[in-house]
Amino acid sequence: MKKILITGGAGFIGSHLLKLLIRKYPDYHMVNLDKLTYAGNLENLKSIENASNYTFVKGDIVIRDFIQKLFEEHQFYAVIHLAAESHVDRSILAPNEFIETNILGTFNLLHAAKTTWNEKDEHIFYHVSTDEVFGSLGESGYFLETSSYDPRSPYSASKASSDHLVRAYFHTYNLPVKISNCSNNYGPYQFPEKLLPLMINNIKNEKPLPVYGRGLNVRDWLWVEDHAAAIDEIFHRGSFGETYNIGGKNEWKNIDIVTKLCQIMDQKLGRETGESAGLITYVKDRAGHDQRYAIDPSKLENDLGWSPSLTFEEGLEKTVDWYLENEEWMNRVTSGAYKSYYEKQYTKREA
Numbered sequence: 001m002k003k004i005l006i007t008g009g010a011g012f013i014g015s016h017l018l019k020l021l022i023r024k025y026p027d028y029h030m031v032n033l034d035k036l037t038y039a040g041n042l043e044n045l046k047s048i049e050n051a052s053n054y055t056f057v058k059g060d061i062v063i064r065d066f067i068q069k070l071f072e073e074h075q076f077y078a079v080i081h082l083a084a085e086s087h088v089d090r091s092i093l094a095p096n097e098f099i100e101t102n103i104l105g106t107f108n109l110l111h112a113a114k115t116t117w118n119e120k121d122e123h124i125f126y127h128v129s130t131d132e133v134f135g136s137l138g139e140s141g142y143f144l145e146t147s148s149y150d151p152r153s154p155y156s157a158s159k160a161s162s163d164h165l166v167r168a169y170f171h172t173y174n175l176p177v178k179i180s181n182c183s184n185n186y187g188p189y190q191f192p193e194k195l196l197p198l199m200i201n202n203i204k205n206e207k208p209l210p211v212y213g214r215g216l217n218v219r220d221w222l223w224v225e226d227h228a229a230a231i232d233e234i235f236h237r238g239s240f241g242e243t244y245n246i247g248g249k250n251e252w253k254n255i256d257i258v259t260k261l262c263q264i265m266d267q268k269l270g271r272e273t274g275e276s277a278g279l280i281t282y283v284k285d286r287a288g289h290d291q292r293y294a295i296d297p298s299k300l301e302n303d304l305g306w307s308p309s310l311t312f313e314e315g316l317e318k319t320v321d322w323y324l325e326n327e328e329w330m331n332r333v334t335s336g337a338y339k340s341y342y343e344k345q346y347t348k349r350e351a
């Protein structure tokens with residue numbers, strides 16, 4: 001059996017990817033390494049926790065000796081690396097952990113792979129990254145695989161740094177790497193610090209909907225299972241040393257998404273049309289707020305035949321339904337430390 005290490009498998013995207021791979025490839029044994037930070041939650045993996053081809057290991061990618069021993073013990077065939085501190089606003093409040101996990105953690109995994117993989121061409125080191133490494137677009141243009149790196153937040157700078165390290169290990173040590181840079185994901189199990197689940201939760205609880213600045217920043221949204229499917233394609237059929245941009249050609253201004261969520265939820269919660277939109281509150285903008293992200297996914301579409309499976313309307317509907325049906329999940333992840341984060345981020349944040 002080929003053993004594959006997934007890092008960050010208890011997070012949002014990692015849990016969807018694990019569920020896909022465990023069901024689709026019974027001949028792989030998936031080892032999920034996760035520190036279980038505030039963003040990691042084993043409840044996300046309930047449906048596969050007893051699968052015979054799955055093992056969970058609690059641990060921190062920043063601890064070099066531990067990572068080295070894990071690689072020696074398991075002799076992994078491949079790594080799919082998702083573990084990261086992932087939220088821009090938290091990186092503005094406290095960048096330290098972003099530098100440690102995203103940069104040093106990635107370095108530790110690269111080092112362990114380099115030193116334990118003798119026949120390098122029999123392995124795969126897949127690094128999952130973000131389109132935020134390319135910086136901020138104006139009204140026109142798209143991020144291509146060849147776009148220059150221009151990260152502007154501590155989060156994107158740390159991810160850019162990790163991407164550079166991964167490429168350096170390809171060129172310098174022939175480590176068999178693959179990288180993908182994806183646009184904003186949405187769907188079930190996303191921690192309610194990110195735009196969609198935060199707004200859905202606040203609409204449901206009739207709390208203010210904090211729209212940064214004038215709500216005119218643009219993001220390019222992708223259904224999380226489509227990201228997982230793209231990773232599966234690139235992992236199996238993508239070329240070594242290559243980068244693939246993943247996105248669904250689905251750009252939205254923040255205010256338009258929030259308004260759309262309000263409309264959907266008015267209907268689902270039996271409220272009057274326009275009632276939830278009354279909660280929209282413009283607040284002080286994020287520092288260094290990137291204006292627009294937009295991915296050109298032509299390489300992935302043309303070379304590997306990937307395309308998104310859902311329209312945004314279908315995806316939003318499924319997402320809202322999931323959060324409404326999974327109140328307990330939301331209550332659990334918003335208890336404890338979430339309250340103090342929320343207060344720090346949003347209290348007294350007048351426009």
Ligand code: NAD
Pocket residue numbers: 007008009010011012013014033034035036037038039040041059060061062081082083084085086087101105128129130131159181182183184185186191
């Ligand atoms: P997430 O914050 O939901 O999950 C991150 C997971 O990593 C959590 O389970 C957490 O416990 C774990 N983790 C954090 N620090 C760790 C450490 N030191 N050691 C071990 N585990 C640790 O993040 P996500 O949204 O699922 O993103 C996963 C990856 O995809 C990240 O690398 C992120 O940069 C990238 N990405 C995310 C998006 C997005 O829209 N969410 C888009 C493109 C790329």
Ligand code: TYD
Pocket residue numbers: 088089184193194195196198210211212215217218219254286
């Ligand atoms: P987010 O989900 O944090 O993703 P990212 O910053 O990585 O793109 O934010 C998406 C967009 O929504 C971004 O332009 C910031 C904005 N935003 C708000 O207006 N209000 C909020 O409360 C949050 C969390 C985000």
